[in-house]
Amino acid sequence: xxxRHKHNDHEEHADESWLIPYADLMTLLLALFIVLYSMSAVxxxxxxxxxxxxxxxxxxxxxxxxxxxxxxxxxPQTEIPIDTEAHREEQDDQTLxxxxxxxxQKEQEDLEKLKKELDEYIQNHGLTSQxxxxxxxxxxxxxxxDNALFASGSATVKEESRELGLAIGKMLSDYPDYEVxxxxxxxNEPISTYQFESNWYLSTMRAVRFLDVILSNSELDQKRxxxxxxxxxxxxxxxxxxxxxxxxxxxxxxxxxxxxDDQNTQQIPATPKTE
Numbered sequence: 001x002x003x004r005h006k007h008n009d010h011e012e013h014a015d016e017s018w019l020i021p022y023a024d025l026m027t028l029l030l031a032l033f034i035v036l037y038s039m040s041a042v043x044x045x046x047x048x049x050x051x052x053x054x055x056x057x058x059x060x061x062x063x064x065x066x067x068x069x070x071x072x073x074x075x076p077q078t079e080i081p082i083d084t085e086a087h088r089e090e091q092d093d094q095t096l097x098x099x100x101x102x103x104x105q106k107e108q109e110d111l112e113k114l115k116k117e118l119d120e121y122i123q124n125h126g127l128t129s130q131x132x133x134x135x136x137x138x139x140x141x142x143x144x145x146d147n148a149l150f151a152s153g154s155a156t157v158k159e160e161s162r163e164l165g166l167a168i169g170k171m172l173s174d175y176p177d178y179e180v181x182x183x184x185x186x187x188n189e190p191i192s193t194y195q196f197e198s199n200w201y202l203s204t205m206r207a208v209r210f211l212d213v214i215l216s217n218s219e220l221d222q223k224r225x226x227x228x229x230x231x232x233x234x235x236x237x238x239x240x241x242x243x244x245x246x247x248x249x250x251x252x253x254x255x256x257x258x259x260x261d262d263q264n265t266q267q268i269p270a271t272p273k274t275e
Contacts, residue, residue, distance in 0.1 A: 104259040110175055111140045111255065117171050118142060127164070139254045142168065146186075146206070146249035153191060155205035157213055165213030168253060173219040179256045180225050182211045187245035188232040204229025210251050 115133050122131045130148035134141045149161045157165065172180060184203035196202040207227040215222055237244035 169217035
């Protein structure tokens, strides 16, 4: 009796065609997770690269992502550096500008205070017709009529007028940081004597002689003072009348500002121009 052997009904060679779509699906899922991970720190360039990678994955069945791993770059995101040096320089400029404005304010207060002291002196000594003060954007100026200081055609300071020079010197000693300039002026009447060949000589010597009186105060720093003469070349009034010529014969003491706002004004000349 022959024995029958049972044979199991199975295929020796299984159908593995399902692995192809499964591999494609895994590739697409991998590409998706890489995209999601990279989008947490995306910039414009990285977004473009990821878009290209994603397109390759769908168009080539996933081979593009696996074959070109360098398309998606991981690592720290590159930030645009702040120009710290330029920023620091800008802050320094702002600080310097604030300090300059503070110093300008202090200077304005100083000059206003000095002008008030001078005006009180002029008022108390009955010199309102011979002296005046002018505060502008360039300087504080004391204008002194020539007959308050000198005899006609002379550069010798009157004895009774020396007190004025001493008083001005004493007031200036409280403001030692300012430069002071004394200038002499005449009318257009010519002069020619054995002492003075012209109005240039007369105006210059008058400025120097009055400056000598001011500098007799030993507290003043002579390096900050100067003197000059302009003759009849800087009139403040017409020379056609006696009154105008009297205004032109003068001595000016200018206390020069250290800080001038260049954005809003130009340097003002020591003597205003006449029309």
